[in-house]
Amino acid sequence: MNGxxxxxxxxxxxxxxxxxxxxxxxxxxxxxxxxxxxxPDFAHAQKSLNxxxxxxxxxxxxxxxVLISIGLQGxxxxxxxxxxxxxxxxxxVTPVRPLTVLIAKLAVWAGAAVVSAAFVVAVTRLxxxxxxxxxxxxFLVSFVLGMAALFSLGxxxxxxxxxxxxxxxxxxxxxxxxxxxxxxxxxxxxMSPSLQRIGQFSPLGAAFxxxxxxxxxxxxxxxxxxxxxxxxxxxxxxxxxxxxWEKA
Amino acid sequence: MxxxxxxxxxxxxxxxHAVVDGISFGVEHGEIFGILGPNGAGKTxxxxxxxxxxxxxxxxxxxxxxxxxTARHQLHQRIGVQLQDTQLPDKLRVGEALDMYASFYxxxxxxxxxxxxWGLTSKVKAPFAKLSGGQKQRLFIALALVxxxxxxxxxxxxxxxxxxxxxATWDLIKQVRSSGVTVVLVSHFMxxxxxxxxxxxxxxxxxxxxxxxxxxxxxQAGGKYRMRFRPTAPLDELxxxxxxxxxxxxxxxxxxxVTGSGDFASAVTAELARRQVIVADLRIEGRxxxxxxVTLTGxxxxx
Numbered sequence: 001m002n003g004x005x006x007x008x009x010x011x012x013x014x015x016x017x018x019x020x021x022x023x024x025x026x027x028x029x030x031x032x033x034x035x036x037x038x039x040p041d042f043a044h045a046q047k048s049l050n051x052x053x054x055x056x057x058x059x060x061x062x063x064x065x066v067l068i069s070i071g072l073q074g075x076x077x078x079x080x081x082x083x084x085x086x087x088x089x090x091x092x093v094t095p096v097r098p099l100t101v102l103i104a105k106l107a108v109w110a111g112a113a114v115v116s117a118a119f120v121v122a123v124t125r126l127x128x129x130x131x132x133x134x135x136x137x138x139f140l141v142s143f144v145l146g147m148a149a150l151f152s153l154g155x156x157x158x159x160x161x162x163x164x165x166x167x168x169x170x171x172x173x174x175x176x177x178x179x180x181x182x183x184x185x186x187x188x189x190x191m192s193p194s195l196q197r198i199g200q201f202s203p204l205g206a207a208f209x210x211x212x213x214x215x216x217x218x219x220x221x222x223x224x225x226x227x228x229x230x231x232x233x234x235x236x237x238x239x240x241x242x243x244x245w246e247k248a
Numbered sequence: 249m250x251x252x253x254x255x256x257x258x259x260x261x262x263x264x265h266a267v268v269d270g271i272s273f274g275v276e277h278g279e280i281f282g283i284l285g286p287n288g289a290g291k292t293x294x295x296x297x298x299x300x301x302x303x304x305x306x307x308x309x310x311x312x313x314x315x316x317x318t319a320r321h322q323l324h325q326r327i328g329v330q331l332q333d334t335q336l337p338d339k340l341r342v343g344e345a346l347d348m349y350a351s352f353y354x355x356x357x358x359x360x361x362x363x364x365x366w367g368l369t370s371k372v373k374a375p376f377a378k379l380s381g382g383q384k385q386r387l388f389i390a391l392a393l394v395x396x397x398x399x400x401x402x403x404x405x406x407x408x409x410x411x412x413x414x415x416a417t418w419d420l421i422k423q424v425r426s427s428g429v430t431v432v433l434v435s436h437f438m439x440x441x442x443x444x445x446x447x448x449x450x451x452x453x454x455x456x457x458x459x460x461x462x463x464x465x466x467x468q469a470g471g472k473y474r475m476r477f478r479p480t481a482p483l484d485e486l487x488x489x490x491x492x493x494x495x496x497x498x499x500x501x502x503x504x505x506v507t508g509s510g511d512f513a514s515a516v517t518a519e520l521a522r523r524q525v526i527v528a529d530l531r532i533e534g535r536x537x538x539x540x541x542v543t544l545t546g547x548x549x550x551x
């Protein structure tokens with residue numbers, strides 16, 4: 001096996017050894033669906049959710065939570081640690097470029113997000129009879145763009161934070177407003193129009209709206225896709241610009 | 249003998265201050281070359297310029313005929329490096345680390361053999377975080393060697409090792425050399441450099457203040473011998489001071505210390521015999537690299 005293959009394999013194993021992270025990535029989203037799915041009325045269309053069924057809404061929310069928990073918890077912390085502990089520096093004197101390890105790690109995280117999202121879709125369908133996303137194409141586009149936006153935001157945090165501690169602090173400072181504005185804590189459908197508007201510009205907000213709409217067969221608004229693409233492009237550009245391979 | 253490393257006028261500045269200030273040296277194939285100096289002398293920075301980890305500001309550097317600045321990737325396939333202050337992921341296992349690093353190189357060694365040679369076979373499944381300081385250090389050396397390098401750079405080889413493990417490590421490094429690998433050793437331990445190195449450059453404030461074999465450095469510094477003993481009868485110290493080669497006689501309690509050069513020790517013992525003074529606890533201390541180092545750099549080692 002070549003260096004990249006080996007690295008990806010090893011990074012996958014390391015990921016699977018972090019039990020608490022696994023709970024956040026795999027158990028929490030499905031747990032949300034299973035938990036809220038017990039509410040009697042949730043199988044039916046909810047007026048407060050703009051006509052979407054509660055379970056379908058929560059399933060879309062679970063997927064958004066997967067994206068942000070990897071993007072703004074896993075990525076900044078782990079990458080900043082890799083720099084802080086000299087792991088990136090050590091790889092810099094091997095024939096494998098340190099960029100390769102970042103790509104391997106992102107590949108593992110992307111894989112985890114896909115598996116977790118598929119798990120949410122499957123459980124929602126099999127246990128609660130909610131149909132799988134109607135508009136598969138738009139659903140996948142929304143998911144991939146949301147992942148790009150949140151993962152690159154995480155990379156940007158790891159790029160600018162001098163230590164893993166500060167990476168965590170900055171990431172948390174982005175995590176909670178994103179969760180709130182996206183309507184993870186309570187639905188944006190009940191928020192004031194101006195707050196709703198602001199929320200749609202947040203990377204998680206745009207991702208959640210797009211995933212939610214494509215699930216029930218409404219084409220996601222192009223502006224949401226554009227907002228996610230813009231966040232991804234901007235954060236990637238800045239992350240590339242400011243990324244340091246060794247601690248100051 | 250062919251030069252494996254050629255450095256001339258290597259300079260590296262940080263914020264206008266030259267941390268490495270125009271150093272030049274060559275390393276021959278199959279030699280263990282030491283870079284010795286106090287903390288902050290620029291040893292690590294200099295070596296990192298050779299490894300391609302840092303970009304030099306001035307000077308020429310060739311390692312295995314390659315410029316680390318432009319041929320970084322080709323160079324990294326042929327060198328092995330052990331850095332100071334690096335860690336591995338906590339949950340990465342010893343065997344996985346070696347297996348993975350081996351996969352990076354075009355012609356790696358059998359990683360299980362390397363593991364065995366460095367006494368880590370029983371730790372193959374142990375996660376990095378559970379290793380002792382000495383085991384971590386041995387793992388880092390093993391990682392530097394697993395790619396079958398032609399040149400290996402070791403920065404503070406025996407940091408964190410106990411005396412027994414240090415000796416064992418030295419023996420293994422000698423084996424590495426006898427297999428034809430060139431070794432560059434950064435150290436601030438005199439005994440280590442004296443034991444292992446064929447030649448040593450002493451670096452201070454970014455400059456080479458001396459470059460020689462360990463024995464050559466001692467000669468160059470012109471160190472003196474010291475003789476200590478306890479006379480069992482009263483002794484006229486002045487008579488010793490008049491002997492050829494003796495430069496100093498000092499008494500501390502019952503112990504007399506005579507310092508001198510050349511064949512002064514025979515003169516002293518002959519004089520003592522002539523006066524029928526019997527001595528106890530006679531010790532002669534040779535000139536050491538320690539003393540030479542202090543003489544050559546004009547200061548002691550900060551540890």
